[in-house]
Every structure is written in C-alpha cells, then in structure tokens.
Amino acid sequence: EAGVAQSPRYKIIEKRQSVAFWCNPISGHATLYWYQQILGQGPKLLIQFQNNGVVDDSQLPKDRFSAERLKGVDSTLKIQPAKLEDSAVYLCASSQLEGRAIQYFGAGTRLSVL
C-alpha cells in the first residue's frame, strides 16, 4: 500500500514570495490533515478536511494561507506572501475516518524563507 506522498521535499524562497505544497493521501482515506512543524516543536494542525469539506481551519492564518482538496483526494496548501516565521516543515497526514483513526504521515516539505 502506497503511503502519503508529498512534494516538493524542500523549498527555499524569499519573503513575500508565494509557495505551494502538494499532498496525495493514502487511497481510500477520507480525512486529510495539514500540519506545520517548527524546529523543536510538535506539529500544529493547520487544517483538516473530511472528503473535500473543511472540518477545522481554526489555526490556519487565512490572510496568507489557503488550502483546498479537489474531489476529496489530492490537496494543496499555499502560502502567499510568505514570511520568515513560516520557515518550518509542512506535514500532510491522512486517516480512514474522521477523528479517532490513526493518522499516517508523509515525509513533509521543508520550507526555508529567507
């Protein structure tokens, strides 16, 4: 069974530029999560999708971050414009059901904003 796929693995941009990350969850997984993990901290949930609907985006900085999940499968997370403090690893995870199912994580995208 293929795992959660993320791309790119690394991205370096200058502040005020835009960047997009892509995630392909495990086939059949209805729930998809985007996390931000700053060095030395645990992951912080940015947004949770159930199929193609948003369950929780309370911690998503909506003035600069946006996310969508087309047809309930792949998802993209965009930052526009980026700030220095956005430097982090962005993790995508998926699970079979909402809530209490085990989440499976992708390898993440390491973003450096200069």
Next chain:
Amino acid sequence: KQEVTQIPAALSVPEGENLVLNCSFTDSAIYNLQWFRQDPGKGLTSLLLIQSSQREQTSGRLNASLDKSSGRSTLYIAASQPGDSATYLCALGGDSNYQLIWGAGTKLIIKP
C-alpha cells in the same frame, strides 16, 4: 486547555541500555494517547496507541503505559540500539474534540 510536556528534550545513552521516555499532560479527559517516531528528513510514524481505558501497549521492544490519574505516559525501550536514534513525540486525542495535542518531543541518541 490541554498541555503536553516531554522531558527531557534530549537524551543520549549507550547502546544496550533500557530507557524510559516521559510524557505528561494536564487534562485527564483524553480519548487516547499515541507515541510517534520522527527520523530526520522523514515524517512521523505511529509506534503505539493506547486507548483511555487501557493501561499499556506493547510492540516488540517498546512498551507504552498510561496513567490518566497522574497525567503521565511512559515509553519504555528495551535493549536500545543505534537504530532507535530518533525524536519521539507523544500526542493526545481529546475526549470531546479529537484534535491531536502534541508534545515537543524527546531527541534520543543511542551511542554505539
């Protein structure tokens, strides 16, 4: 508000030792607790999941315990190996809202 703490932030031990990693939390109203492993440049891998009604879970050389009354969980690693070197994070699933609340992790180094 649930807070999760993992102490120490880093730990270095010789190969072969048994060791314990700690996770403490402030609110005992949890649904479950998970221990994850994170390798550099890689994502998170779930190691063990303990339901709130359980006291412990075991997988190979790993044993995780849960004591809700004291707000603590421990991850016991037996006969440590250099391949166990990684960052270990605990995450709690809330009772009313299943958002995972994460600790900052313990970076473990096993010296050959």
